[in-house]
Amino acid sequence: MRTHGLRLAGALSMIALTLALAPPAQAGPAGTSPQESAQARWEKRWSPSPRRDGVNAFEALEDDRRGSHPEGQPHVYVAGDAWRFDAHLEDRDGSDRMRNEVRGMRTADGRPLEIRKDETWRLTYQMYIPDTLDATTSFTHIWQLKNSDVGTPVAQISLPVVNGVQKIAARYWTLEDNKSHDFATADLEPIQNKWVTTTIEFKSGDAGYMRWVLQDGRRTIVDEKVEGIDLWWTEEQYNRPKWGIYRSIKSAGLQETYLLVKDLRAEQLGPATPPVKLPPPDRSAGAYEAERVGNVWEGAAEPAYCAVCSGGRKVILIGGNIYDYAVIKGVLAETAGPRPMTVHALVDGTQEFSVSVNGGDAIRVPMTGSKDKVTTTTVPVDLVAGVNTIRFYSHTARSPELDKIVIGQGS
Incomplete structure (x- = not known):
């Protein structure tokens, strides 16, 4: 059963993209197809700096939110020109998992960026995965797309073990059966201990699409997309990305590790959506x-x-x-x-x-x-x-x- 809230009257109405948007051509992730140029342009919405913005670049911080390892704090912080996410063996976010992530995007004026229905977004960044950040037989996620109303993630970049081989995978979820579906994978070990670039492009709609591009310098390792998938599960909330390490502690051989992320950029296809206007709060006495x-x-x-x-x-x-x-x-x-x-x-x-x-x-x-x-x-x-x-x-x-x-x- 799909979870739907009531639409926030007037305030959550979407700016419709009146022209049909074709999925991007198989150019590099920064390229724009002729169809896109004729219909809408990619507009930069977010390009935070670790030194300038710190963790305030994100809507919220999930740094050992259960308080399991205060001696290890901070687990999420700026390291040079990157954001660093540490994962210790003591960290817990429940009995069987650990989580040190950031969620959402926040503009320089402090306003959250909201990914709403039928909007098309492109997130590009560099990541450094050390060889201590292993793929696991249970779950290890290093990027997620989620909303507040539903616990199940909308989409992820994960590190699974497939037939005994460490992989990095892009996946989307189906809410009806609470299952994940990998649509693109690559071997993990060749991209560890180096900076690689990843681009995640998606239409946040009932009939959306998701494209994942993974590049090692100028070499494209993966460029795959899946179409006709449901990436919008609630009319009331909005989708938002998460970066960091969220993993099960049930896999054997886990190591203390970290993840580095830098050069974050978010672009929206078409004009920026006006901020949601909320009704006033109750200001009566008491x-x-x-x-x-x-x-x-x-x-x-x-x-x-x-x-x-x-x-x-x-x-x-x-x-x-x-x-x-x-x-x-x-x-x-x-x-x-x-x-x-x-x-x-x-x-x-x-x-x-x-x-x-x-x-x-x-x-x-x-x-x-x-x-x-x-x-x-x-x-x-x-x-x-x-x-x-x-x-x-x-x-x-x-x-x-x-x-x-x-x-x-x-x-």
Whole structure:
């Protein structure tokens, strides 16, 4: 079953490419076919500098987000003219995997670049894969395309072992059966311990395409594309790339290793899409939006678009373990004492939050509802005079998606 959200009314409407866009010709990755020249041009949208932008070039940093190896931090950092991703044997992102990645692209003015429906993008960069970064019999991914609504990746560059041989592979996923499909591979060992250039071009649509080019200097190792594939899984969120090392710890012979990435560039075919315009947040007395600047989102928890939420956003992926939680900060009270707190959230059937006020004992907040409508429930909370923090979490299962809270007056 495909996962679809509601379209963000007005705000998430796409600028249509009114002319049919032909897939790129088999020129080099920087080439433009005659058909493209006649219809639309590649426009550079992103070209960050490690020295100038650092990790702020990306929308978010996933540097040991479970806190498994604080002695090894930072795991993601600038090294000379490149970004470096370290992978230690101690690192964990769950019991059977490790992850040190960056996600998304951020412009110099701090705005995320959003890859939306039926847009065509081309990502080009150089990468250095040392011989300690082995292909594995389980999974090792060094690039991904994902969106917030669905855990399954849309596409990847991975390092599998195929018939006993180390490979580098480009793949896309099908959501209906949660399976990956390699459409191009190359031997890994000949490109290790050297800089190689890779280009990933794709149309982010229901009937999209993906092209992967791998070059060693002027020599093209791979130039393959697959057409008619579904690379758009949600109407509400947007696709975004990820770079780094995300691997299973179940393969034998894993080594401590790293990955280097430099000369990142993103181009869009056709004009830049205007930024999404969101409705205003709730600014009434006692209202605190979950996505408000200054709040804390730990682990996988993050703000995402929401058509039915105030402010046009919600915080997703709260709960299910001790790592993924959200904290609403700056909750004010003139005097100490109990207050009614109304929680606004999108609920998938029956779910619950655990709520801790200022580090106090957990308050259970069960909710029943649907993911296309905001559900509310009210619980009493004890606040101190002045500034309070309220933490939303669950150690056992995913919690609802949090829109906002509203603190009422005391009795």
